[in-house]
Amino acid sequence: MPTFLSGGTGTPKLLRGLDSVFDPTETTIVANTGDDVELGGLLVCPDLDTVLYERAGELDRGTWWGRDGDTASTHDELRRLSDRLDVGSEPRYLDDTAQVEGREIARWRRFSAIGEFMHIGDLDRAVHVLRTSLIDDGERLTTVTIRLADAFDVTVDVLPMSDDPVASIIHTPAGLQHFQAFWVANRGKPAVDAVDFRGGEEASATPEVLDAIRNRPVIIGPSNPVTSIGPMLELDGFEDALAETTVVAVSPFIEDQVFSGPAAKLMAAVGYSPSTAGVAAAYPFADAFVLDEADSTDLDRPVIRTDTSISTGEDAERVLQASKRALEGV
Ligand code: GDP
Numbered sequence: 001m002p003t004f005l006s007g008g009t010g011t012p013k014l015l016r017g018l019d020s021v022f023d024p025t026e027t028t029i030v031a032n033t034g035d036d037v038e039l040g041g042l043l044v045c046p047d048l049d050t051v052l053y054e055r056a057g058e059l060d061r062g063t064w065w066g067r068d069g070d071t072a073s074t075h076d077e078l079r080r081l082s083d084r085l086d087v088g089s090e091p092r093y094l095d096d097t098a099q100v101e102g103r104e105i106a107r108w109r110r111f112s113a114i115g116e117f118m119h120i121g122d123l124d125r126a127v128h129v130l131r132t133s134l135i136d137d138g139e140r141l142t143t144v145t146i147r148l149a150d151a152f153d154v155t156v157d158v159l160p161m162s163d164d165p166v167a168s169i170i171h172t173p174a175g176l177q178h179f180q181a182f183w184v185a186n187r188g189k190p191a192v193d194a195v196d197f198r199g200g201e202e203a204s205a206t207p208e209v210l211d212a213i214r215n216r217p218v219i220i221g222p223s224n225p226v227t228s229i230g231p232m233l234e235l236d237g238f239e240d241a242l243a244e245t246t247v248v249a250v251s252p253f254i255e256d257q258v259f260s261g262p263a264a265k266l267m268a269a270v271g272y273s274p275s276t277a278g279v280a281a282a283y284p285f286a287d288a289f290v291l292d293e294a295d296s297t298d299l300d301r302p303v304i305r306t307d308t309s310i311s312t313g314e315d316a317e318r319v320l321q322a323s324k325r326a327l328e329g330v
Helices: 012-016 046-055 073-085 122-134 142-150 179-185 209-212 225-236 238-244 263-269 276-282 313-330
Strands: 004-005 029-032 036-038 043-044 157-160 167-172 175-178 194-198 218-220 245-250 288-292 305-307
Touching: 004 225, 012 046, 012 209, 012 313, 029 036, 029 167, 029 209, 043 122, 043 209, 046 122, 046 142, 046 225, 073 122, 073 175, 122 157, 142 157, 157 209, 167 225, 175 179, 175 245, 194 263, 218 263, 218 313, 225 238, 225 276, 238 313, 263 276, 276 288, 288 313
Parallel strands: 004 029, 004 218, 029 157, 218 245, 245 288, 288 305
Antiparallel strands: 036 043, 167 175, 167 194
16 A cells, blocks of 8 residues: 655645545555744644645645635734734744754744734644644654544544654745745745755654655655655655655646646756656656656656546546556556
């Protein structure tokens, strides 16, 4: 049974079809934590939570983040009060000293709650409050996530890629921005000179993650290779583990047309062609690819083609079946 590598959109979309293609009780999902932030003292893990909520049947599928039907009274009040206090609504990335003080997992991703630049729902916030408190109690993000998954009656194993801090930092002509400031507050508009994963060199994949990769075939759902899979590849031992196992990747492009998000811009910035060919170059450890039937990219590895556009459960099943065939063919 497979292990999936997940960001916050492409793989969660695929997971919708999981139950009819694989046994969820035998499936592991490893989620990126490079996008995580600490916001007003709360650790927010967008990709992990999207996977948790998707599996719990609670995901807001309109946005692909947050809980379906959630309210946002606290968020709205934070915005209103910040406005009344005249303290602004821009992301407030804390200063260098504050970034390395306090709980270690929040290093280099610490924002104040002034103006709360990310939309945090009320029920969603309860998860962040509890997660942060459990971490302050001495638990690893991994065990906290396993306990949260149990609390949501989730049957797959959900794992964060690491228990260490890794912060995806975007270099723009105007200076450095955490990925969430770049993407959420600035809507991905600034030019990108480079991307780095602060903390990545010192961070490790957890034993649970390495075990799930080494002993299972891996499916990389359609993901942003730079900011969703890139942080994982920074972790000690992660890429070696992928090289030793069977890996199938679903392209987030049709040739050079990206389905959504900033993948094309970020890939160009780090020196990859923003296309299916660039995804293949970024994944030298992948043994086979699932491409859209309209994608005629010639790759040096086996390819299965299908309609890779995913908006319904049937679409997700179709792309998962293609991924399964690709795994079986390797
Ligand atoms: P993030 O964490 O929100 O940045 O999202 P991911 O890295 O999980 O996924 C983003 C990628 O999913 C983007 O590069 C999109 O091109 C891709 N994507 C979104 N919807 C689809 C879809 O329906 N089909 C395919 N093949 N890719 C998709």
